[in-house]
Amino acid sequence: MELNHEERAAGRPAAEGRRPSVRALAAGSVGNFIEWYEFGVYGYFATVIAERFFTPAGGGTVEGLVKTYASFALAFFFRPVGAALFGRLGDRVGRRPVLILVISLMTVTTALIGVLPTYATAGVLAPWLLTLLRVLQGLSAGGEFGGAVAVMTEFAPPGRRGLYGAWQSFTVALGLLAGAGVAAVLASVLTVAELNAWGWRVPFLLALPMGAGALWLRLRLDETPPFRERAPEVARVLPARQVAWAVALGAGRVMGWSAAGYAFLVVLPSYLQTALHATFREALTATVLANLGFAATIIPAGLLSDRIGRRPVMLAGAALVVVLAVPLLGVLRGEDTSTPFKVLAVLLAGAVVGLMAGPGPALLAEMFPTRVRCTGLGLAYALSNAVFSGCAGLIITEAVKRTGNVDVPAYYAAAACAVSMLALFKNTALENAAFDGTDVSGTDVNSTDGSSTTGKAGRTDAGDRSDVGDVVRRD
Numbered sequence: 491m492e493l494n495h496e497e498r499a500a501g502r503p504a505a506e507g508r509r510p511s512v513r514a515l516a517a518g519s520v521g522n523f524i525e526w527y528e529f530g531v532y533g534y535f536a537t538v539i540a541e542r543f544f545t546p547a548g549g550g551t552v553e554g555l556v557k558t559y560a561s562f563a564l565a566f567f568f569r570p571v572g573a574a575l576f577g578r579l580g581d582r583v584g585r586r587p588v589l590i591l592v593i594s595l596m597t598v599t600t601a602l603i604g605v606l607p608t609y610a611t612a613g614v615l616a617p618w619l620l621t622l623l624r625v626l627q628g629l630s631a632g633g634e635f636g637g638a639v640a641v642m643t644e645f646a647p648p649g650r651r652g653l654y655g656a657w658q659s660f661t662v663a664l665g666l667l668a669g670a671g672v673a674a675v676l677a678s679v680l681t682v683a684e685l686n687a688w689g690w691r692v693p694f695l696l697a698l699p700m701g702a703g704a705l706w707l708r709l710r711l712d713e714t715p716p717f718r719e720r721a722p723e724v725a726r727v728l729p730a731r732q733v734a735w736a737v738a739l740g741a742g743r744v745m746g747w748s749a750a751g752y753a754f755l756v757v758l759p760s761y762l763q764t765a766l767h768a769t770f771r772e773a774l775t776a777t778v779l780a781n782l783g784f785a786a787t788i789i790p791a792g793l794l795s796d797r798i799g800r801r802p803v804m805l806a807g808a809a810l811v812v813v814l815a816v817p818l819l820g821v822l823r824g825e826d827t828s829t830p831f832k833v834l835a836v837l838l839a840g841a842v843v844g845l846m847a848g849p850g851p852a853l854l855a856e857m858f859p860t861r862v863r864c865t866g867l868g869l870a871y872a873l874s875n876a877v878f879s880g881c882a883g884l885i886i887t888e889a890v891k892r893t894g895n896v897d898v899p900a901y902y903a904a905a906a907c908a909v910s911m912l913a914l915f916k917n918t919a920l921e922n923a924a925f926d927g928t929d930v931s932g933t934d935v936n937s938t939d940g941s942s943t944t945g946k947a948g949r950t951d952a953g954d955r956s957d958v959g960d961v962v963r964r965d
Contacts, residue, residue: 776832803845
């Protein structure tokens with residue numbers, strides 16, 4: 491049936507309004523997909539990389555794995571540098587140019603890993619070249635999160651920041667699954683000798699076509715409305731103490747997500763191989779299942795956080811990790827445990843991490859006003875990941891080696907989640923005015939009794955201009 495002129499005119503604004511939001515989701519999330527695809531691949535092939543780059547003739551396997559994870563951790567420690575550098579650019583010149591720059595850097599450095607000479611060819615130069623590329627990847631990844639989450643949440647319709655932010659985490663799961671899938675296919679079609687000789691290079695080289703597609707999407711992206719509409723002429727300098735406290739608190743809130751996510755989703759393959767003597771294919775299968783559980787809960791958790799608040803959902807996820815981490819690992823370790831129970835345990839481990847990852851991006855975005863959003867949320871996430879994700883493989887592998895206790899990953903994840911629970915009960919002045927004058931728990935920044943102004947605990951709507959929090963008085 492043909493629409494008349496009035497019907498077409500009425501429907502056009504809604505359709506046109508949806509296009510930028512959908513485009514922002516695609517352009518913002520595709521970079522996260524590539525970033526976590528690569529980090530997943532590096533984690534899945536950690537034992538192969540250790541042998542090819544960090545284990546000279548006569549070197550020990552565990553020693554090479556520790557060095558591999560040290561390079562892994564070093565990249566994460568450069569994430570805060572990238573978050574500060576690219577975040578500042580994103581807050582000053584715009585989100586779009588920064589996202590274009592970081593995806594270009596990530597694509598080139600990832601592909602270069604696929605053509606690096608190994609220790610057998612280049613000697614001691616090989617691990618140094620690999621580490622240099624990991625550092626550059628850390629810089630680009632540090633700028634990626636802040637810019638991408640800012641774009642997705644600033645384009646989000648009213649009352650949908652949780653859902654839009656959850657897509658960032660969902661594409662993390664997709665990236666990790668894609669990396670695990672590519673690794674599993676290579677492990678199935680290639681012999682061990684072929685995989686060790688050249689097969690491990692293929693996943694890194696695949697970043698080239700992925701990056702080209704991501705760059706095309708970002709070149710077509712518009713700048714976000716809050717950034718375009720900000721009013722710098724009336725904005726004062728934000729108090730450094732408030733911003734620093736917000737960054738530290740944000741890092742604390744997501745440290746459980748960071749630690750549990752890497753313990754259960756990335757470090758798991760190498761842990762199963764070295765501690766529980768699983769085969770490479772068995773370890774990859776377990777990782778795929780964990781990431782499926784992770785992916786399954788992210789979007790529902792983001793949607794739920796738009797209704798009841800970010801913190802209740804994240805608190806539930808953190809509490810479940812504290813309670814279930816050790817028992818779940820015991821199920822995997824049990825020789826008499828049936829395969830279905832082990833599958834259920836791995837799926838559940840990923841699912842509880844998804845409860846924190848779904849609301850996490852929106853929660854961080856809502857902690858900072860427009861003028862410092864890229865820098866603030868990027869630094870909070872990068873600092874948490876530098877310490878609790880980047881070091882996860884190194885800490886867990888070394889702790890298991892020294893103590894012989896194979897429950898170390900569970901203790902590590904549970905301890906981090908316990909600290910996150912404490913941080914989630916704290917509040918800052920900046921987040922109360924970040925988008926519309928209230929925080930995600932419904933508390934008015936100007937209220938002296940902590941009363942709610944939203945009528946629904948834990949919910950805010952993004953209908954107002956998000957630069958209202960840019961004018962903050964000095965202490």
